[in-house]
Every structure is written in C-alpha cells, then in structure tokens.
Amino acid sequence: MLSALLRVFIAVVISVPVMGAKLVIYHDADYTGHLESAESMAMGFNTALAEAGHNVQGYTLELVPKNHQGNVKRSLLNLKRFTKDPEALAVLGGLHSPPYIVNRNFINQNQILLMVPWAAGGPITRYSEGRNWVFRVSIDDTKAGFRIAQFAVENKECQSPHLLLENTGWGKSNVKTLTKALNAKNIKDFAVTWFEWNTQKNVARIILREIINTKADCILFVGNAIEGSVFAKAMISLPKEQRLPMISHWGITGGTFHNTYRDHLHGDLDLSFIQTCFSFISTPANKLSNQVLKSAYQLYPGKLKKPEDIVAPTGFIHAYDMGKILLAALDQIKLTGDVKKDRVALQSVLERIERPVKGLVKTYKPPFLPWTKQQEDAHEALQLNDFCMAYYDDKGVIHVFPNHQSTAMSH
Numbered sequence: 001m002l003s004a005l006l007r008v009f010i011a012v013v014i015s016v017p018v019m020g021a022k023l024v025i026y027h028d029a030d031y032t033g034h035l036e037s038a039e040s041m042a043m044g045f046n047t048a049l050a051e052a053g054h055n056v057q058g059y060t061l062e063l064v065p066k067n068h069q070g071n072v073k074r075s076l077l078n079l080k081r082f083t084k085d086p087e088a089l090a091v092l093g094g095l096h097s098p099p100y101i102v103n104r105n106f107i108n109q110n111q112i113l114l115m116v117p118w119a120a121g122g123p124i125t126r127y128s129e130g131r132n133w134v135f136r137v138s139i140d141d142t143k144a145g146f147r148i149a150q151f152a153v154e155n156k157e158c159q160s161p162h163l164l165l166e167n168t169g170w171g172k173s174n175v176k177t178l179t180k181a182l183n184a185k186n187i188k189d190f191a192v193t194w195f196e197w198n199t200q201k202n203v204a205r206i207i208l209r210e211i212i213n214t215k216a217d218c219i220l221f222v223g224n225a226i227e228g229s230v231f232a233k234a235m236i237s238l239p240k241e242q243r244l245p246m247i248s249h250w251g252i253t254g255g256t257f258h259n260t261y262r263d264h265l266h267g268d269l270d271l272s273f274i275q276t277c278f279s280f281i282s283t284p285a286n287k288l289s290n291q292v293l294k295s296a297y298q299l300y301p302g303k304l305k306k307p308e309d310i311v312a313p314t315g316f317i318h319a320y321d322m323g324k325i326l327l328a329a330l331d332q333i334k335l336t337g338d339v340k341k342d343r344v345a346l347q348s349v350l351e352r353i354e355r356p357v358k359g360l361v362k363t364y365k366p367p368f369l370p371w372t373k374q375q376e377d378a379h380e381a382l383q384l385n386d387f388c389m390a391y392y393d394d395k396g397v398i399h400v401f402p403n404h405q406s407t408a409m410s411h
Contacts, residue, residue, distance in 0.1 A: 022060040024087045028078045029094025031067035033226055037095040037254030037312040041117050044316035045092055047296045048323025057335045063092065068099060075099030076106065083110050086339055090115055090326070092319065095224070095254045097121030097170035100134065108133050113343050115326065117318035120144060122173040125379040132371040135350055137322045137381040139274060144249065145177030147387040148220060148274055152247045153185045158218035161187065162211045165222040167194040174222045174249065199227050204234035212242055221248040228252035236268050245270040254312050258396035277388040278317055278361045279400040280307035288358060292320060308397050321359030325367050328357045361386055
C-alpha cells in the first residue's frame with residue numbers, strides 16, 4: 001500500500017511545474033533577409049499568447065527566435081537543437097518553404113511539432129509515411145494557383161501568361177497547380193522561366209525582355225521580396241508600353257519590397273498578389289480585431305501604433321490564429337513536464353480540437369482533422385475560399401480585394 005501511495009505522490013510531484021518552469025516555442029524563420037516577415041509572425045503569435053498571460057498550467061510560454069537566414073541547413077540545425085531541448089514544446093515556422101520541404105522527413109521522424117503560419121509549399125503538410133507532425137494556418141500552394149490564375153484571366157484579361165518562378169521546391173510546387181489552374185481556364189499554351197535566388201537586375205532585365213518577346217500579356221510570379229524587388233525594378237526600368245502586369249504569390253510581401261517601390265506601386269507597376277481574406281485595413285473592424293490591435297499596441301509600443309505599422313500583415317494574422325489554436329489544444333491536455341510526452345499529446349489533440357477557435361481569418365470548426373492519405377487537407381486550416389487577391393496603395397499599405405468564387409476554379 002505504501003509503495004502504491006508513494007508512486008502516486010511521485011507522479012503528482014513530477015507533473016506539477018516548479019516555480020519558474022517554462023516551455024519554449026522555437027521560431028525557425030529568416031531574421032536576416034526577410035526580417036519584416038519574421039517580426040510580424042513573432043508579434044502575432046505573442047499577441048495570442050498574451051491573451052493567456054503567456055502562461056498555461058503554471059508554465060511560462062516563451063517564443064524564442066531561431067534565425068535560419070533562409071538556409072535549409074541552418075533550419076535543420078535549429079530542428080536538431082529542438083530535439084535535444086527539454087523545454088522545447090513546438091516550432092513556429094517561417095516564410096520559406098524549402099526548409100520544410102527538404103527537412104520534412106526529419107521533422108516527422110523526430111516528432112517535431114511544426115506550426116506553419118506562412119510557408120505555402122504544398123508538400124509541407126502532406127507526409128504519408130507515418131504520423132504527420134506539421135500543421136498549417138496559411139495559404140496552401142495546391143490551391144493558391146487557382147486564385148492567382150482566376151484573377152489573371154478574369155480581372156486582368158490575361159490570355160497569354162508567362163510563369164516566372166524561383167527555382168526551388170516552392171517554385172516547383174507552384175508550377176503544377178498553376179498549370180492545372182490555367183488549363184481549367186482553357187489556357188494551355190504558356191511558357192515557364194525559372195530564376196535563382198540573388199538574381200541581379202541586369203539578369204532580370206534580360207529575362208523580362210525575353211518574356212516580352214514571347215508576346216506574353218502578363219507574368220505570374222512566384223518569388224520572395226528580395227528577387228521580387230529586383231524584377232519590379234527591372235520592369236519599371238522598361239518603357240511603359242512594354243511593361244506587363246505582374247500577378248504574384250505573396251512572398252514579395254515578406255520583406256522591404258513596399259519601402260523600396262512605394263512610389264511606383266500605384267501607376268508605374270501593375271502589381272497584384274495573393275493574400276488571405278482578412279485585413280486590418282480592408283475588412284470591417286469587429287470586436288476581436290479591435291481587441292487584437294489594442295493588445296498588440298500594448299505589447300509593442302515602440303513599433304505598433306496603427307494597423308499600417310504591421311509591415312507584413314499576413315504573418316501577424318496567421319501567427320495570431322495559430323497561437324489561438326495552440327492555446328485551445330493546450331486546454332485539452334494535461335502537461336506532464338515530460339516534453340516528449342507532451343508533444344505527442346499535443347499533436348494528437350490538434351487533430352481533435354473540440355470547441356470552435358475564433359481567429360482573425362475565420363472561426364475554425366475545427367482547424368484540423370486526423371491525417372490520412374485520403375484526406376490530404378487534414379492539416380490545412382484554410383481553404384481556397386479563404387484566399388483573396390490584394391494590392392499596395394501609393395503608401396505601400398496592403399489592401400485586399402473582396403473575394404469572389406468561381407465554380408470553374410474547383411479542382
């Protein structure tokens with residue numbers, strides 16, 4: 001009898017957090033080349049955690065920046081450190097898709113709970129070799145191309161598009177969907193040009209002139225802010241009559257693109273890009289959005305005073321919603337102090353959240369489902385009808401166009 005009571009006592013003692021106990025969430029992101037996106041995600045996630053006082057079941061929750069600099073190997077190093085950290089509960093991902101496409105097997109085989117608020121590469125959440133540890137609140141490239149193609153054809157009257165894509169796993173995941181989406185619009189004859197990271201302006205000008213010579217009437221662009229800025233500058237340098245509309249993925253919004261070209265974004269450059277449909281600027285304010293902004297202003301008084309100060313709003317919005325989902329999942333488990341066991345419990349309950357989670361993009365009912373090969377969207381919280389197109393105004397502020405559905409886009 002004594003030994004049984006002793007075992008119960010020990011179990012209780014172990015499960016009670018000691019004073020000062022904490023759990024950390026690694027933020028594996030590019031704090032160098034795309035600092036604006038990384039900071040935006042961190043601010044959104046911390047704003048969500050602040051609603052719980054950064055504390056769950058006696059544990060302090062802390063988001064820890066881990067700069068991978070856009071490098072797949074640096075990201076892997078962060079992930080390896082995570083597996084050895086007795087306080088590390090989960091990883092919040094960053095803007096770039098390649099780290100999570102290339103390292104997907106390592107992530108799942110090592111039971112690394114990865115929450116993705118930006119990276120859009122289709123394969124990231126689709127791991128069918130075992131238990132799937134990756135969850136996303138973001139655009140999914142298996143669907144994004146359908147919204148981009150729809151906008152190009154219906155709003156920009158584009159009939160001869162040219163695909164200009166970065167030569168990475170992210171770019172390659174997009175070419176499949178864009179091809180399928182354009183074919184659904186009865187556009188089957190189009191060309192694809194690939195570019196490398198760190199492409200310079202003189203090379204970009206040559207590429208654009210070659211595209212113009214093909215008689216293309218628009219460019220569907222998939223790239224990030226650095227290369228997006230280079231191609232935008234190259235396009236603006238061409239005679240106005242030669243410039244083509246650019247319909248872009250959202251990678252361009254993750255850096256300083258808006259600062260560099262705000263004088264050209266309303267007239268000199270015809271630029272549109274995909275976003276999710278909620279916007280602090282374009283969506284009518286409600287009780288939750290007002291509350292979130294008020295909390296964010298209090299947390300970051302030196303950086304945020306108005307909605308326009310959120311430079312990469314997508315990152316903030318998605319990371320906030322992901323933070324709310326994480327808190328809802330934590331409410332359904334009992335933390336034990338054994339971080340490996342707690343990760344397993346958390347992964348399981350993320351697939352089975354019992355109550356609706358009210359976020360900025362939408363109310364998630366539920367956000368995720370148990371993963372199966374037949375249900376490939378199980379770890380995708382957002383769907384095609386959550387994706388809209390947007391533009392920069394002449395001050396570099398993002399405005400979202402109202403969404404419109406098209407049955408021709410279903411796939």
